[in-house]
Amino acid sequence: MKKITKICCIGAGYVGGPTMSVIAKQCPEIQVTVVDINQDRIDQWNTDDLDTLPIYEPGLKEIVGERRGKNLFFSTEVDKAIDEAQMIFISVNTPTKTYGKGKGQAADLKFIELCARNIAKVAKDDKIVVEKSTLPVRTAQAIQNILDNTGNSVKFEILSNPEFLAEGTAIEDLIHADRVLIGGNDTPSGQAAKDALSAVYEHWLPKERILQTNVWSSELSKLVANAFLAQRVSSINTISALCEKTDANIQEISRAIGFDSRIGPKFLNASVGFGGSCFQKDILNLVYIARSYGLNEVADYWEQVIIANDYQKSRFAENIISSLYNTISGKKIIIYGWAFKKDTNDTRESAAIAVADALLEERAEIIVYDPKVSEERIYADLDYLNTRSPEENRRLLKVTKDPVEVTKDAHAIAILTEWDEFKTYDWKTIYKQMLKPAFVFDGRRLLDNDTMQEIGFNYYKIGQS
């Protein structure tokens, strides 16, 4: 088996950056080069001030600081990195298509195809090409076709190695991965490629956690894993609505059912709805794939997970409006948290965007505080919806760096991300300076019911009447 000494990763994003940093840390003898066409992003990865890396993940800056310039490099020289590497990871974005056939559901594979064509054009010796991006089942076949028909007759072995890290815990998830999945051909060269990639992970993971499968199972497993996880959140969120009508308590239910070892306690936190770049996109893609094979019932089943999630977000916003006497026009509402979960600066598909948009439709005056998300990002997320003009968004919604001061004369606070710091605020001071009755709508079940009520708040916690 050929030993891998040079790796290239195309795509320096939330997956490429942390994954390659961990490989570089755990495999000092492997040279890892992460390339991207986005010059700004690469400049940010190369910044001297490690607090301004493009991605915030606990533990990431320490690893980049340790390995960068030694065996970890960030560059825009895509062709050079492809040429030099024996193993090339493709970790580019695969967003939901916004145009043409499959619009709104299918994965947009244009970036993947561009990468495959680029590899075919540049490669002068045999390469192992690794699908790291999340892809529809059977994409490897399309990549193989492109590589075999446009290349310089060099031999390519394609592997599927989907990434299971979650944002906010990426480094921890990579270092202590539950499992690594490697799909490849059952031919001798396919087996050799799978073993070469296994050897990289065996630097720090026990062999029994590295699973080898055929390519198609590996590609499909990633979509299925995300669909199952998202389904749990949507399932518990539908029950949170029922709890609010019946005096049952969602936390007690999560605990009660989670004790059943067949169900387990994880991923049962009721919330304002799941967000993130993966769940919605991957389920929509699964729905599209099922429908394209004529499996309408299968497609409908999974689509309901998304419908339930949309319901949870709009239900939360409607509750704010009705609690504030059915009129929020001109009322000052503070949003705590814009990221789709704590410990990340990623806002893709964040529930906060949908909730803010619904409140803005009712002409509320919104002020947002998030410890890690930039003002530009918040406005970009809102503008992308196209619900109203960018000027209108900037007029109605402001962004603050001072979460406590801003609550002066506010009518309500909505907690939309579970940042730990929200628990440490001086809620008595906040209460004193808000207008009365002072409302807190807790979409993350972060605060204590009794304490908040004792202070005097009208406190609504999702899943509790």
Ligand code: NAD
């Ligand atoms: P991202 O948008 O953060 O990063 C993708 C990067 O690829 C961007 O910087 C972009 O400039 C670059 N890129 C696009 N086309 C390129 C090209 N032709 N050449 C060079 N660079 C190019 O995306 P991400 O969140 O890292 O996700 C990447 C993939 O991993 C997706 O398929 C996603 O579904 C999957 N995934 C994401 C997560 C997650 O938590 N974000 C987890 C598991 C899997």
Ligand code: UDX
């Ligand atoms: C997810 C998968 O967990 C990960 O394995 C995959 O590789 C990428 O997609 P990520 O989107 O980064 O990771 O975060 P995750 O922790 O899964 O949370 C997704 C969303 O669900 C967040 O908005 C989170 O707040 C929400 N969630 C999660 C809940 O509302 N309740 C829960 O119990 C768990």
